[in-house]
Amino acid sequence: MEFSYEIKDSYAEVKANGRLNMVSAPKLREFVTDVIAGGSSRIVVNLENTAFMDSSGLGALIGCLKAARQAGGDLRIAAVQPQVKMVLELTSMDRVLTSYASAEEAFSHD
Amino acid sequence: MTRFWTRLIVVLTAILGLNYVSWRWTASLNWDAWWISVPLVLAETYSLIDVMLFGMTVWKLKLRKGAPEAPHDATVDVFITTYNEPLDMVLATARAAQRIRHPHSTWILDDGARPELKTLAEQHGLGYVTRGEDWTDRPRHAKAGNLNNALMVTHGEFLLILDADQVPEPDILEKTVGYFNNRRVALVQTPQYFNNVPADDPLGSQAPLFYGPIQQGKDGWNAAFFCGSNAILRREALMQLGLVGYVKETEKSIRRALAASRSAIRHARKSADRESPLIARVLDEVEAATLEAQRQMDDGGPLGEITYRVRRRVDQAVQALVMADVSALQADLEEIAAMELAHVGEAGVPVVADDAVKRMSARDWSPLGALESVQAVLDALSVERNDEAQPVMPLATISVTEDMATAMRMHAMGWESVYHHEILAYGLAPEDLKTMLTQRLRWAQGTIQVMLRENPLVQRGLKLGQRLMYFATMWTYLSGYAAVIYFAAPIIYLLLGILPVASLSTDFFIRFVPFMIVNQLLFAVAGRGISTWRGQQYSLALFPTWIKACSTAARNVWFGRPLGFAVTPKARQSGGPSWSLIRPQIVVAVLLAAAAVVGLVRLAAGLAEPLGTLINVAWVIFDLAVMSVLLRAVRYKGFESVVESKPQERKSGGV
Numbered sequence: 001m002e003f004s005y006e007i008k009d010s011y012a013e014v015k016a017n018g019r020l021n022m023v024s025a026p027k028l029r030e031f032v033t034d035v036i037a038g039g040s041s042r043i044v045v046n047l048e049n050t051a052f053m054d055s056s057g058l059g060a061l062i063g064c065l066k067a068a069r070q071a072g073g074d075l076r077i078a079a080v081q082p083q084v085k086m087v088l089e090l091t092s093m094d095r096v097l098t099s100y101a102s103a104e105e106a107f108s109h110d
Numbered sequence: 111m112t113r114f115w116t117r118l119i120v121v122l123t124a125i126l127g128l129n130y131v132s133w134r135w136t137a138s139l140n141w142d143a144w145w146i147s148v149p150l151v152l153a154e155t156y157s158l159i160d161v162m163l164f165g166m167t168v169w170k171l172k173l174r175k176g177a178p179e180a181p182h183d184a185t186v187d188v189f190i191t192t193y194n195e196p197l198d199m200v201l202a203t204a205r206a207a208q209r210i211r212h213p214h215s216t217w218i219l220d221d222g223a224r225p226e227l228k229t230l231a232e233q234h235g236l237g238y239v240t241r242g243e244d245w246t247d248r249p250r251h252a253k254a255g256n257l258n259n260a261l262m263v264t265h266g267e268f269l270l271i272l273d274a275d276q277v278p279e280p281d282i283l284e285k286t287v288g289y290f291n292n293r294r295v296a297l298v299q300t301p302q303y304f305n306n307v308p309a310d311d312p313l314g315s316q317a318p319l320f321y322g323p324i325q326q327g328k329d330g331w332n333a334a335f336f337c338g339s340n341a342i343l344r345r346e347a348l349m350q351l352g353l354v355g356y357v358k359e360t361e362k363s364i365r366r367a368l369a370a371s372r373s374a375i376r377h378a379r380k381s382a383d384r385e386s387p388l389i390a391r392v393l394d395e396v397e398a399a400t401l402e403a404q405r406q407m408d409d410g411g412p413l414g415e416i417t418y419r420v421r422r423r424v425d426q427a428v429q430a431l432v433m434a435d436v437s438a439l440q441a442d443l444e445e446i447a448a449m450e451l452a453h454v455g456e457a458g459v460p461v462v463a464d465d466a467v468k469r470m471s472a473r474d475w476s477p478l479g480a481l482e483s484v485q486a487v488l489d490a491l492s493v494e495r496n497d498e499a500q501p502v503m504p505l506a507t508i509s510v511t512e513d514m515a516t517a518m519r520m521h522a523m524g525w526e527s528v529y530h531h532e533i534l535a536y537g538l539a540p541e542d543l544k545t546m547l548t549q550r551l552r553w554a555q556g557t558i559q560v561m562l563r564e565n566p567l568v569q570r571g572l573k574l575g576q577r578l579m580y581f582a583t584m585w586t587y588l589s590g591y592a593a594v595i596y597f598a599a600p601i602i603y604l605l606l607g608i609l610p611v612a613s614l615s616t617d618f619f620i621r622f623v624p625f626m627i628v629n630q631l632l633f634a635v636a637g638r639g640i641s642t643w644r645g646q647q648y649s650l651a652l653f654p655t656w657i658k659a660c661s662t663a664a665r666n667v668w669f670g671r672p673l674g675f676a677v678t679p680k681a682r683q684s685g686g687p688s689w690s691l692i693r694p695q696i697v698v699a700v701l702l703a704a705a706a707v708v709g710l711v712r713l714a715a716g717l718a719e720p721l722g723t724l725i726n727v728a729w730v731i732f733d734l735a736v737m738s739v740l741l742r743a744v745r746y747k748g749f750e751s752v753v754e755s756k757p758q759e760r761k762s763g764g765v
Binding site for chain 1: 381386388389392431432435436438439442443445446449460461462463466467469470471475476477478479480481
């Protein structure tokens with residue numbers, strides 16, 4: 001699993017490439033926490049290259065959402081792949097996290 | 111009477127052979143030229159062992175009087191195996207199979223899954239079987255897989271196996287099924303005979319020595335083996351073989367998985383985040399489960415129960431892990447809701463349902479999947495044999511010649527076999543050198559695979575005689591290396607004057623000549639008038655094929671490399687003579703001829719011994735005579751039948 005981020009106009013885009021699973025989930029949490037600590041609390045997690053997510057990955061994503069909200073911002077997800085979409089629907093987390101088609105769209109209305 | 115003479119000559123061959131070869135080892139080696147003298151004496155030792163194994167085979171030559179009457183209610187399935195043979199050929203064989211008199215059902219086993227063939231089968235009231243979905247993306251195991259697949263959808267007590275080109279006689283079952291009245295008999299093999307072969311048999315297709323004294327001799331040792339076609343097998347024996355194999359394979363794979371589990375868990379602990387208590391806890395649980403399984407294995411516990419317990423224990427741990435993830439997530443959501451209710455939605459905080467937890471814990475989405483090596487261990491701790499299309503594989507799949515491997519396993523389990531020496535099916539042999547070479551290569555590769563994977567000398571359950579009978583067949587396929595030395599030795603002498611023997615004295619001749627004479631006499635008497643010359647020629651002349659078979663099979667067995675396996679085409683390959691197929695032999699023949707000329711020139715110039723030169727030139731002439739068969743083979747244009755090719759009278763030996 002590889003993480004990277006890029007500061008855009010109104011948000012920070014975090015890319016998670018690979019499988020977001022038990023091993024990589026804590027790293028995502030740590031990574032996003034660092035980005036928030038760096039001053040960006042509006043986060044888009046771009047899941048374009050995340051082919052797989054398990055319950056730990058899902059937990060990490062919600063943990064990151066919480067951290068972003070605590071910092072006064074928000075966390076959104078974009079470009080969800082089929083398996084991840086299934087996991088979100090199955091756990092009804094799609095009601096909490098709306099998936100945007102692309103990272104640019106996520107904060108385009110606010 | 112013949113039996114007495116055969117045995118007498120076998121004894122003489124053994125005595126004279128041991129006398130000669132032991133003298134060669136102890137008193138005749140030219141150590142100054144050890145690089146040729148040692149290989150030569152090794153080659154001679156190889157040949158002595160070969161002829162002694164042959165002698166042992168014919169020692170117990172069994173001439174059967176024919177089978178007792180077949181019980182009319184014995185049910186038989188006739189299997190015609192095909193992959194890409196012409197449809198009219200398959201249909202002709204199948205129609206002939208329908209005309210077999212003993213009650214039976216006829217099945218076409220089409221590994222090519224050709225819809226046209228299916229239609230034809232339906233039109234003629236023939237059974238038609240292809241592989242099911244289970245075989246997709248799993249090892250197909252060629253013909254063995256085809257037969258194993260068909261065994262699961264048919265139910266005859268006995269199975270007659272026919273290659274697509276082997277047209278059976280109507281009485282093939284009446285003549286053979288009666289042997290199964292003996293409850294221990296699992297296999298009756300009949301000869302393979304080919305209609306499309308001219309009298310001089312340029313490609314050495316007929317194997318009169320093998321489908322004759324050799325199989326009859328093996329029969330005497332209860333070691334006649336299955337040759338893939340024209341044989342009847344007892345289903346019960348095959349299924350027993352499949353079940354025993356299944357249990358053995360499953361136990362082996364579980365033991366292997368348990369052995370690998372310790373290091374997999376250790377690696378997972380190291381590579382996974384050490385801070386994560388969740389991973390550590392799951393790994394502890396997996397370790398405890400595997401240790402318990404190991405203990406139960408050592409106590410001889412049932413495999414099904416052991417693997418089920420591991421799975422349940424690990425599943426529970428995984429479910430606990432997912433639950434922990436979910437409750438952490440739930441706690442986070444509640445905190446978020448407390449901060450900013452509106453964002454979470456009107457329905458309040460979503461709650462993850464129980465069946466969602468179950469789904470997230472299933473094998474494909476389990477967090478444990480992150481630890482691939484651990485997951486691989488757990489997957490292997492199963493009794494389903496997920497890596498194969500069907501758990502029970504009655505025909506052995508360890509070799510491309512599944513027939514011999516299967517027969518050997520049957521013998522090891524105490525079953526008996528019969529060789530019925532009467533032609534009851536007529537087939538088609540390859541009609542060009544290329545196809546023939548492909549076929550020989552495949553047989554040799556398969557035999558060497560069996561030797562390396564399940565060496566008969568150390569197989570439990572086989573009697574000593576049976577071990578040696580299987581080993582004898584394998585041993586003959588090592589002849590390529592000996593042939594190279596037999597070609598090299600005269601070339602080296604004639605060109606360089608280096609003699610691998612200390613001296614060509616009377617000592618040499620009085621030991622060598624009698625041995626050679628009884629050796630040839632043995633083949634003449636044991637063969638009872640059969641011409642064995644063609645066979646002798648090919649066993650030397652195809653040395654590149656035998657060597658290639660040994661090296662590719664060894665690479666396959668030891669390093670898992672593919673064999674480059676090809677199905678033998680039954681239709682003739684077109685094109686002119688392909689000299690490139692026998693390039694190594696042409697090179698050797700040219701070297702031999704050139705060496706003879708040089709040797710004679712050296713003799714004329716007084717540089718060489720007359721006796722040594724003469725013997726080596728004679729040796730060269732013998733080698734060239736051996737290889738001359740290839741000249742005919744490469745120019746052979748295929749079979750042209752003058753009259754109806756089926757012999758008026760059946761060739762029949764002892765029966």
